[in-house]
Amino acid sequence: MxxxxxxxxxxxxxxxxxxxxxxxxxxxxxxxxxxxxxxxxxxxxxxxxxxxxxIKHCSICGFYAEGEVCKICQDASRDRSTICVVEKPQDVIALERTSYRGLYHVLQGSLSPLSGKTPQDLSIEELLQRIQKGNIKEVILATSPSVDGEVTALFIARKLRTFPIKISIVARGLPLGGDLELADELTLAQALEGRKELHVD
Amino acid sequence: MxxxxxxxxxxxxxxxxxxxxxxxxxxxxxxxxxxxxxxxxxxxxxxxxxxxxxIKHCSICGFYAEGEVCKICQDASRDRSTICVVEKPQDVIALERTSYRGLYHVLQGSLSPLSGKTPQDLSIEELLQRIQKGNIKEVILATSPSVDGEVTALFIARKLRTFPIKISIVARGLPLGGDLELADELTLAQALEGRKELHVD
The missing domain is CATH 1.10.8.420 (RecR Domain 1)
Structure with a gap:
């Protein structure tokens, strides 16, 4: 040209x-x-x-911020007792489309032996420090439903065992709008395992 | 967001x-x-x-230029006796991928009664002035093979009748790499009409 x-x-x-x-x-x-x-x-x-x-990373949660602290961490109207742990900033945007209005913690990746990502590469230490400061009642692990994501969630869950807080992981199951017939076997197995009792009057 | x-x-x-x-x-x-x-x-x-x-339009041919005159019109190594008339700057880029190394004239559109494009909206007058200055031996009409494009080509061809120059239009026919079976009837009709005699020894 x-x-x-x-x-x-x-x-x-x-x-x-x-x-x-x-x-x-x-x-x-x-x-x-x-x-x-x-x-x-x-x-x-x-x-x-x-x-x-x-643009840099928020010094508290790791999401994108124009100053030191991001809009989410600055927002006093949010539930400051719940932290949702995600792998990357895009995940925050996805979760903001739901009704979740707690805080976040962006790990900046997931543990991955293959690509050499160790706990030191993620902001796990920062997460522990946030919880140590108190006021946190629940940590929701929302890593990806992949091998690396599951390993990361388990690793963090173990680290958090000693704190007097609730630790949960987002449900794995059939995606809405899909067809059961087309679901892969791993998803189906998870959906079966995570089944909920229905109470019909 | x-x-x-x-x-x-x-x-x-x-x-x-x-x-x-x-x-x-x-x-x-x-x-x-x-x-x-x-x-x-x-x-x-x-x-x-x-x-x-x-970026503005070249004052000679209408292609994009950083100064007054575009790189093509400045290039002394090009064949300055041939002008290829196209509808838009993108067409120049497409033609530059062939071995054509003459000059261009960008009309900035095509005649279109439906969208109210009249000859005054195109740079037809500028084309006539370029030819009047002499040195041009051939004008190749390379408008789109659409109704508007054909009308524009015919309109310009009529305007150029009085000049002692060759006027040609790029061939319409089957696109290379395609399948005759899949060609639409208009293209096939044009391909038949434009058939060339084959000389086999």
Whole structure:
């Protein structure tokens, strides 16, 4: 694409690096941006600039924050006695779509012997310190339903045994809207194991 | 997503406006960018900034240029006696993947009674002026093989009748790599009409 102006070439290079964006999509987006209103581009690059300069991890929970502490940890209206432990910041966004309004703790990954992730690489020590400070009544483990996620949840549950708090793990079972016939055997086994008694009058 | 820092929310808004990017992709890209190396983000927003501030249409052919004149019109090694007329800048990129190394003329659209595009909305007058200056031997009409594209090509061909130049239109026919069985009837009809005699020794 040597005929393109430098700036457009550079933009194409940057766009192609984004996840899920191939050369064709990058080109479509680049040409869209070249024709887009100046104000739209300005808003875009200012947001990018700010993300690059300002965003860091919340010093309490590890979620994204613009200052030292994230919006969730600052929010006094939340239930500050419950901490939901997740692997990554995206998981917080997913849980915020439910009615959960407690606090979070982002581990920044999961234990993984294969990729060399040890307890020291996760913010487990920080979680223990938060609980030691008191006021926490329940820790909900919401790691992924994968081998690494389960191992991480078990590891943390063991570390928390000595604290006088409730420790729970989010239920594994059939996803809603799915078809039982299509569920894999591991999910089915978990759904059977986690069955609940129904009380019918 | 009120829990997200302002900058990330703004970035999400900008990303969702891009063509082909839905809310899920926007979120994946935003979270990728938050974690990306600062230098990568910096290159990205600088390219965006430059595109927003510097890119305009070449004063000769209408392609994208950083200054007054685009790289193609500046290139002395090109065949300056042939002009390929296209509808939009993207078409130039597509043609540059072939061995064509003449000049271009970007109409900035096609005649379209339905969307109210008249000859005055396209850079047809500028094309006539370029030809009047002389030195042009052939004009290749490479508008889209759509109703609007064909009408535009015919309209321009009529305007150019009086000039002592060759006027051609890119061939319509079966796309390579396709299956004749799957070709639509209009394409097949064009392919039949445009058949070439084969000389076998």
């Amino acid at each position: 040597q005929v393109l102006p430098e700036a457009v070439s550079k933009l194409l290079t940057s766009l192609t690096k984004l996840p899920g964006i191939g050369p064709k999509s990058a080109q479509r987006i680049a040409f869209y941006l070249v024709k887009a209103p100046r104000e739209e581009i300005q808003l875009f690059y200012q947001a990018l600039k700010e993300v690059g300069e300002k | 009120q829990v997200l820092p302002e900058a990330v929310s703004k970035l999400l808004t900008s990303l969702t406006k891009l063509p082909g990017i839905g809310p899920k992709s926007a979120q994946r890209i935003a979270f990728y960018l938050v974690k990306a190396p600062r230098e990568e983000i910096q290159l990205f927003y600088q390219a965006l900034k430059e595109v927003g501030e510097k």
